[in-house]
Amino acid sequence: MEATMQSPFTNQKLYKVPTVRCSAAMGKAASVFFPNGMGSNRADWQSMCAIINSNSAGLIPYNSSSSGSGDDTKAPLINGHDTSATLDIVPVPKLPRPLSISDLSPAPMHGSELRVAYQGVPGAYSEAAAGKAYPKCDAIPCDQFEVAFQAVELWIADRAVLPVENSLGGSIHRNYDLLLRHRLHIVGEVQLPVHHCLLALPGVRKECLTRVMSHPQALAQCEHTLTSLGLNVAREAFDDTAGAAEYVATNGLRDTAAIASSRAAELYGLEVLADGIQDDSGNVTRFVMLAREPVVPRTDRPFKTSIVFAHNGEGTSVLFKVLAAFAFRDISLTKIESRPHRSQPIRLVDDADAGTAKHFEYMFYIDFQASLAEPRAQNALAEVQEYTSFLRVLGSYPMDMTPWSSSSSSTSASSSGSSS
Secondary structure, three states: OOOEOOOOOOOEEEEEOEEEEOHHHHHHOOOOOOOOOOOOHHHHHHHHEEEEEEEOOOOOEEOOOOOOOOOOOOOEEOOOOOOOOOOOOOOOOOOOOOHHHHHOOOOHHHHHOEEEEEOOOOOOOOHHHHHHHHOOOEEEOOHHHHHHHHHHHHOOOOEEEEEEEEOOOOOOOOHHHHHHOOOOOOEEEEEEEEEEEEEEOOOOOOOHOEEEEHHHHHHHHHHHHHHHHOOOOEOOOOOOOHHHHHHHHHOOOOOOEEOOHHHHHHOOEEEEOOOOOOOOOOOOEEEEEEEEOOOOOOOOOOOEEEEEEEEOOOOOOHHHHHHHHOOOOOEEEEEEEEEEEEOOOEEEEEEEOOEEEEEEEEEEEEEEOOOOHHHHHHHHHHHHHOOOEEEEEEEEEEEOOOOOOOOHHHHHHHHHHHOO
């Protein structure tokens, strides 16, 4: 039953919110009674709830302007409109959704639409590594390694794929120094077999060559093969392999060849004079994938962890204790590298007998096969921290377990690079 009251502020009559009558004793469902002939179905109930919520005091004024009869059964006014015929609820407009972190830094699965920075020009081995690490990615070439780091930090790119070591040439020290200077995290690794080709302009014969251009490491990796081919040519270093191929094609150098990948020959219209000219068929370069945020360590697949540390101790005793922390827990080390301490390259030690002695200071980079989610890795790092003055985890990431063979390396660079 509905009740009315007189408003203390106006002459309008107000009615109270209808009540729900429950017949629980009889085992029946609750029924709702609405005024003005409204039914008791679910649609009427939802509409009435919307009306009730639109009034802070739960009181709705009657429409007394249309008739002066004082009939208490008049339909109520909703936003100044007469609802005696129909009850129209104005829908709330769809407001724009606030931006989230996923909007600013998309991370789709399998590299789809992912922006990946690499050093070099199209056709470089780094581009092939980016395509292998993130298929269907948008590869962004950078002229320097540091530019690739900055591209990720400035949100121009989502990831960076950069080389850190080669099976023949050793470590790329520049990138190890940049890993310490920048705050990016290693989120993965990829190993790419290197397959070098001797490239020249169409129609050029090997006997006409007087110069070969390429990256210094590529020249060193093909030294014996070039000699066995009977090429008495000058070696000239270039920034990268694909850049050398582009330079030969752009300038029309018919007396100069470039050492690069077969994909570079396709991109710049060059001809392959000799295929697979690397001295060692097991030539592999390891690349790391860098991101602004680390990945969550897991234990359901092989993981690798990279750290860097420094110590103030004397001699090799501290380094021995650090290595023992991993050995006692049966953690295999896959790499150990020392680099000069940039901020403190030389340490002075007072000695009463011989005066002041000078010792070189080093940073040590270590890769070990364990995930930070494993207690043994956590305990090992806790012990290492006791012996060192500086310790930083560069990343704990899945290992690249992709099998490869020298026979398939000839097409790896081309197929991986064409996907980016």
